Amino acid sequence: MDEPSLIFPAQEYRARIARLQAAMAKQGLDALLLTSPADVFYTTGFLTRFWESPARPWFVVVPIAGDPVAVIPSIGADLMGRTWLRDIRTWDAPDPHDDGVSLLADALAQLVAPHGQIGVPMGLETHLRMPSLDFEAVRTRLAPRRFVDATACVQRVREVKSEAEIGKIRASCTIAARAFDRVPEFARVGLPLADVFRDFQIALLSEGADWVSYVAGGAGRDGYGDVISPAGIAPLQRGHILMLDTGAVKDGYFCDFDRNFAIGPASDIARRAYAALWHATEDTLAVLRPGMLARDVHHLLSVGLRRRNTTPGDGRLGHGLGITLTEWPSFTPLDETPLREGMVLTLEPGCVTTDGRIMVHEENIVLRADGAELLSPRAPQELPEVSA
Amino acid sequence: MDEPSLIFPAQEYRARIARLQAAMAKQGLDALLLTSPADVFYTTGFLTRFWESPARPWFVVVPIAGDPVAVIPSIGADLMGRTWLRDIRTWDAPDPHDDGVSLLADALAQLVAPHGQIGVPMGLETHLRMPSLDFEAVRTRLAPRRFVDATACVQRVREVKSEAEIGKIRASCTIAARAFDRVPEFARVGLPLADVFRDFQIALLSEGADWVSYVAGGAGRDGYGDVISPAGIAPLQRGHILMLDTGAVKDGYFCDFDRNFAIGPASDIARRAYAALWHATEDTLAVLRPGMLARDVHHLLSVGLRRRNTTPGDGRLGHGLGITLTEWPSFTPLDETPLREGMVLTLEPGCVTTDGRIMVHEENIVLRADGAELLSPRAPQELPEVSA
Numbered sequence: 001m002d003e004p005s006l007i008f009p010a011q012e013y014r015a016r017i018a019r020l021q022a023a024m025a026k027q028g029l030d031a032l033l034l035t036s037p038a039d040v041f042y043t044t045g046f047l048t049r050f051w052e053s054p055a056r057p058w059f060v061v062v063p064i065a066g067d068p069v070a071v072i073p074s075i076g077a078d079l080m081g082r083t084w085l086r087d088i089r090t091w092d093a094p095d096p097h098d099d100g101v102s103l104l105a106d107a108l109a110q111l112v113a114p115h116g117q118i119g120v121p122m123g124l125e126t127h128l129r130m131p132s133l134d135f136e137a138v139r140t141r142l143a144p145r146r147f148v149d150a151t152a153c154v155q156r157v158r159e160v161k162s163e164a165e166i167g168k169i170r171a172s173c174t175i176a177a178r179a180f181d182r183v184p185e186f187a188r189v190g191l192p193l194a195d196v197f198r199d200f201q202i203a204l205l206s207e208g209a210d211w212v213s214y215v216a217g218g219a220g221r222d223g224y225g226d227v228i229s230p231a232g233i234a235p236l237q238r239g240h241i242l243m244l245d246t247g248a249v250k251d252g253y254f255c256d257f258d259r260n261f262a263i264g265p266a267s268d269i270a271r272r273a274y275a276a277l278w279h280a281t282e283d284t285l286a287v288l289r290p291g292m293l294a295r296d297v298h299h300l301l302s303v304g305l306r307r308r309n310t311t312p313g314d315g316r317l318g319h320g321l322g323i324t325l326t327e328w329p330s331f332t333p334l335d336e337t338p339l340r341e342g343m344v345l346t347l348e349p350g351c352v353t354t355d356g357r358i359m360v361h362e363e364n365i366v367l368r369a370d371g372a373e374l375l376s377p378r379a380p381q382e383l384p385e386v387s388a
Numbered sequence: 389m390d391e392p393s394l395i396f397p398a399q400e401y402r403a404r405i406a407r408l409q410a411a412m413a414k415q416g417l418d419a420l421l422l423t424s425p426a427d428v429f430y431t432t433g434f435l436t437r438f439w440e441s442p443a444r445p446w447f448v449v450v451p452i453a454g455d456p457v458a459v460i461p462s463i464g465a466d467l468m469g470r471t472w473l474r475d476i477r478t479w480d481a482p483d484p485h486d487d488g489v490s491l492l493a494d495a496l497a498q499l500v501a502p503h504g505q506i507g508v509p510m511g512l513e514t515h516l517r518m519p520s521l522d523f524e525a526v527r528t529r530l531a532p533r534r535f536v537d538a539t540a541c542v543q544r545v546r547e548v549k550s551e552a553e554i555g556k557i558r559a560s561c562t563i564a565a566r567a568f569d570r571v572p573e574f575a576r577v578g579l580p581l582a583d584v585f586r587d588f589q590i591a592l593l594s595e596g597a598d599w600v601s602y603v604a605g606g607a608g609r610d611g612y613g614d615v616i617s618p619a620g621i622a623p624l625q626r627g628h629i630l631m632l633d634t635g636a637v638k639d640g641y642f643c644d645f646d647r648n649f650a651i652g653p654a655s656d657i658a659r660r661a662y663a664a665l666w667h668a669t670e671d672t673l674a675v676l677r678p679g680m681l682a683r684d685v686h687h688l689l690s691v692g693l694r695r696r697n698t699t700p701g702d703g704r705l706g707h708g709l710g711i712t713l714t715e716w717p718s719f720t721p722l723d724e725t726p727l728r729e730g731m732v733l734t735l736e737p738g739c740v741t742t743d744g745r746i747m748v749h750e751e752n753i754v755l756r757a758d759g760a761e762l763l764s765p766r767a768p769q770e771l772p773e774v775s776a
Contacts, residue, residue, distance in 0.1 A: 038442070048616045054513060093703075095722060126520075131514050198593050206586075210585075212600070228463060231598075324442055326441040326443045
């Protein structure tokens with residue numbers, strides 16, 4: 001009786017399932033068992049903030065042929081019923097005696113022959129969102145069926161976005177860009193960083209974000225200490241560099257880019273670091289192509305920074321983006337994932353400015369056959385100054 | 389060099405660790421391995437929205453004696469260094485060859501003798517936030533040490549809140565109450581529900597929430613279809629019942645209560661349902677005492693609704709609350725957890741109003757020796773009407 005809950009037409013989901021099933025066939029999988037919010041959303045379109053409650057597990061089973069089966073708590077029956085899925089099995093969760101274990105085991109037993117293989121994402125950048133004792137119970141009940149790792153199967157499919165997905169991420173980037181444009185309206189000397197974060201979240205919502213799953217940042221002379229801290233109560237000062245980073249969400253899709261602002265005139269150190277970050281990004285945008293490996297992007301950005309006498313920061317210098325704030329691959333020296341057309345990625349070079357201080361810079365792109373297409377409007381070439 | 393990141397003084401965390409260690413001793417555990425955002429925050433005070441990135445696992449090991457050890461990605465070193473913890477070991481994550489496995493295994497091997505037991509939350513309402521293949525690798529390396537379920541150990545400690553925690557939850561409830569008071573300013577006929585949700589999130593931030601991790605709700609004649617859906621684009625209509633439910637966060641602590649509003653004069657069905665929900669809650673508030681079981685609360689609320697010729701909804705009728713939007717116990721007919729002084733709980737009766745429609749009502753309380761103390765200001769006795 002309520003309106004359908006369809007971010008995309010059913011055809012989009014059918015195409016995803018077909019791609020997953022092709023990857024499953026290659027790996028010899030008879031079914032996929034998915035438990036994460038992102039994998040459930042990807043296969044069904046089931047979008048809710050209720051994942052914030054860790055109380056209940058949710059399952060989607062993708063068989064090697066045919067449509068997925070949802071095995072979910074009854075509290076989600078109404079919403080799942082408004083997606084494209086038709087086979088929805090529910091139990092009254094949380095149930096301390098059997099929290100969906102029997103229902104899930106029955107579904108898997110029905111869909112997978114006794115000597116079949118069930119794929120579950122178990123590797124890098126995954127976790128199983130269900131009690132581990134319950135997973136063991138399901139595994140035992142399903143013997144002699146085997147449970148094997150399906151990380152690559154899911155990641156290689158999800159990492160290449162459809163045009164419909166790219167459109168959603170672009171919409172999210174556009175909202176964030178408008179909110180960044182408003183930072184000079186509220187960022188001023190004396191305002192505690194906590195209030196800057198609050199005003200920025202309000203700006204993101206006012207500009208059209210459905211919700212704001214992530215805001216981080218920092219402020220300090222010549223840079224900031226880290227990029228994952230919540231805001232403290234210390235006020236902005238003249239001479240600070242303010243950085244704001246966001247994961248705003250529109251229709252279930254994230255943006256993830258940041259912007260820097262000088263509060264009053266910037267120091268030479270900060271201006272030089274910003275220029276190095278901007279130009280290292282520009283160099284990389286110009287040469288990025290499908291067929292490169294993830295680690296090549298780390299190399300390109302690092303070389304671009306060093307060429308400008310700047311020390312790259314530790315850690316990855318970008319990553320995939322889409323249904324979650326960060327997805328694979330990772331731009332580290334170790335990640336050998338090939339870059340493919342249709343990947344949505346962040347370029348996120350960071351550098352050390354002075355002892356214990358860093359600056360970071362981030363853009364969002366989609367990789368096309370002929371190179372990078374920006375999804376975030378390009379940051380200004382010179383570090384913008386907020387009057388102070 | 390940055391300001392310390394301390395939600396509470398170190399003494400609060402030492403008291404928590406002492407309680408955990410007492411529970412561990414009873415169960416014969418030599419260490420606890422914790423991986424969830426809530427457990428890491430509870431033991432260390434490490435507060436970040438960076439959990440939104442599923443890329444990296446984070447570990448805290450609580451030994452049977454002495455302070456916890458953090459084994460974390462280097463991107464968190466600065467922030468963890470500003471908590472009370474001193475033993476912080478880091479690696480450069482994500483690392484496709486060894487994403488913290490060796491570092492964690494070494495820490496556990498050092499803290500736990502070869503025939504010792506390591507507790508991990510593996511049961512109801514838990515999941516292990518790390519790749520399951522990596523957990524298997526750690527388990528294999530640590531043999532003959534045994535990994536056993538520590539769900540009860542952690543839950544029985546965390547479910548009883550300190551006065552400091554209760555103060556934080558009360559602060560979060562107070563912020564949400566001020567935002568609910570502002571709903572009549574923006575909820576009006578013709579406004580799409582998506583915009584109502586957006587304005588409500590802005591109100592929560594304006595009133596002092598650090599961030600808004602959860603907003604849900606619904607609108608319809610005589611009630612709504614479910615309580616976990618994101619907002620659609622259908623506009624509010626005269627005669628609708630609007631319900632908004634929130635998990636606003638202040639200093640890492642949640643509130644979780646809802647409010648109902650009639651858009652224009654309410655129907656008799658809606659007014660009767662609201663009165664039944666309000667009085668069933670009132671009855672329960674009056675008699676709730678430590679020593680009752682979780683299932684007794686389900687019974688009290690159900691009886692209160694039936695006495696008023698109202699059909700209770702399916703599912704749980706309330707739950708624990710604190711560091712996450714929902715915590716254990718669950719007010720279902722099956723949960724036999726004893727209620728104890730210091731528990732923070734939600735009373736959340738729901739009822740069926742008409743075919744496919746429900747209404748819900750929620751308050752947040754702390755259980756004292758002599759009964760319930762409200763943390764959310766009590767909802768009005770009559771369904772409030774927004775002029776339309």
